[in-house]
Amino acid sequence: MDILRFITAGSVDDGKSTLIGRLLYDSKNILIDQLEALEKQSKNKNENGVDLAILTDGLRAEREQGITIDVAYRYFSTPKRKFIIADAPGHIQYTRNMITGTSNSQLIVILIDARQGVIEQTRRHSIIASLLKMKNVVVAINKMDLVDYSEEIFNDIKAQYELVAKKLKLENVNYFPISAFNGDNIVSKSDKTSWYQGSTLLDFLENVEINENKESENPRFQVQYVIRPQTDELHDYRGYAGEVISGIYKKGDEITVLPQNIQTKISKIETGGKEVDFVFTNQPAVIHIEDNIDISRGDFLVKTNQQPKVENEFEAVVCWLDKKELNEGNKYFIQHKSKTLKAIIKEIEYKIDVNTLEKTPITESIKLNEVVKVKLKTASPLVFDSFEERKSTGNAILIDETSNSTVGAVMIL
Incomplete structure (x- = not known):
């Protein structure tokens, strides 16, 4: 089964947590002991006697205030597919949480309160979806029970959002009239619509089709660990362990080791302790090569004719996640999957207004939640694809050298 990663977004009290709770509850993905605890904690009860939002609001402050503060991840499955859901907070001051949650998602569910229609926060989250090149957008018009399941109101909000989608060039937008509280049109069709x-x-x-064509076109494998037992039994064993990020690797393939830019061939592939002829996307594998090459954690093995970029200077969009301000000349670690390098902010080109996508000039230091375009320089070459081409090898994080805190979410251009 494949996995669909999606994020829910919307304004405060649009019903994101309740929607996720409804998906878990109606698809029978809640254990009996969870259900018993849920019934005891519920204050805002529906017809089943439970408050479904509690299933995702995990922090005590979230439950007490009835809001979502941090991104909460929930997992569930049906006979057709597995799901990883990110529940993003709706408050403006948690924009950074929304961006980091969206960066790893393949689909976004934007909730709209049927009583409110398209509001500023709807536009903000849609702009972030556009900025992060989201391929699939679901517009869930929630609380239809509070507007008597009106077709006219649904069509009016749909028309409002179509203007937003057109302006932002959002593709594959689908609309659903729902009530997360009552369960209309979420798992079962509603006779009220x-x-x-x-x-x-x-x-x-x-x-929904997850467009992974680009993920399959150019094979990517990053070394996470060099296996060199050096025992009498495995004296000459040298394997490179990692996960296949994209594409297919076969025994005998001509590959290039990056950033060294040395060509070799795959001599053997192992997965699950057994030798196999090929491995594909998302499979863990140990790859052996014909030549003795100095390969370290974070190096890439790629097909010789399908190479990514190898640069030590590049442009990126950065969402700033730290209370300490960002300035030109600041030094950080950049972590790109298994690879960690020293990096410097060579230039901050402009700020991106997340309400309009307009570029604004830099007049002061960059503060928490702000999004900027920068030029980064790394101590040694980085192997990457652009974020638009392949999210998995086009994103990275900036880490503070002294505190080890994650301070920036990076989308490489």
Whole structure:
């Protein structure tokens, strides 16, 4: 089964946590002891006697205040697909949480309160989806029960959002009239929206095509660990362990080791302790090569004719995550999957307004939650694809050298 990673976004009290709770509850992904605890803690009870939002609001402050503060990840599965859901906070001051949660998602569910229509926060989250090159957008018009399941209101909000989607060039936008509180059109079709002819939200999530073509075109494998037992039994054993990020690797393939730019061939592939002829995307593997080359953690093995970029100076969009301000000349570690390098902010080119996507000139230091375009320089060459081409090898994080805190989310251009 494949895995769909998606994020829910919307304004405060649009029902994101309740929607996720409903998906878990109605798809029978809640254990009996969880259900018992849920019933005891519930204050805002629905017809089943439970408050479904509690399933995702894990922090005590979230439950007490009835808001989402941090990104909460939940996992569930159906016979057709596995799901990883990120529940993003709706408050403006948690924009950074929204961006980091979206960067690893393949689909975004934007909730709109049927009583409110498209508001500023709807536009902000849609702009972030556009900035992060989100391929699939679901617009869930929630709380339809509070507007008497009105087809006219649904169509009006749909028309409002279509203008936003057109301006931001969002593709594959799908609309659903739902009530997360009552469960209408989420797992089961509702008889209260007889005018709606589309599928349920879960049915759509189970069947939506995740466009992974680009992930398959150019094989990428990054070394996480060099296996060199040096025992009598395995005296000459040298394998390079990691996960296949994308594509297929076969025994006999001509590959290039980057950033060294040395060509060799795959002599053997192992996975699960057994020798195999090939491995593919998301599989853990140990790759052996024909030649003795100095390969370290973080190096890439790629097909010789399908190479990524290898640079020590590049442009990126950075979402700033730290209370300490960002300035030109600041030094950090950049972590790109298994590779960690020293880096310097060579130039801050402009700030991106997350409300409009407009570029604004830099007049002061960059503060928490702000998004900027920068030029980065690393101590040695970095192997990467652009974020638009392949998210998995186009994103990175900046780490403070003294505190080891993650201070920036990086999307390489």
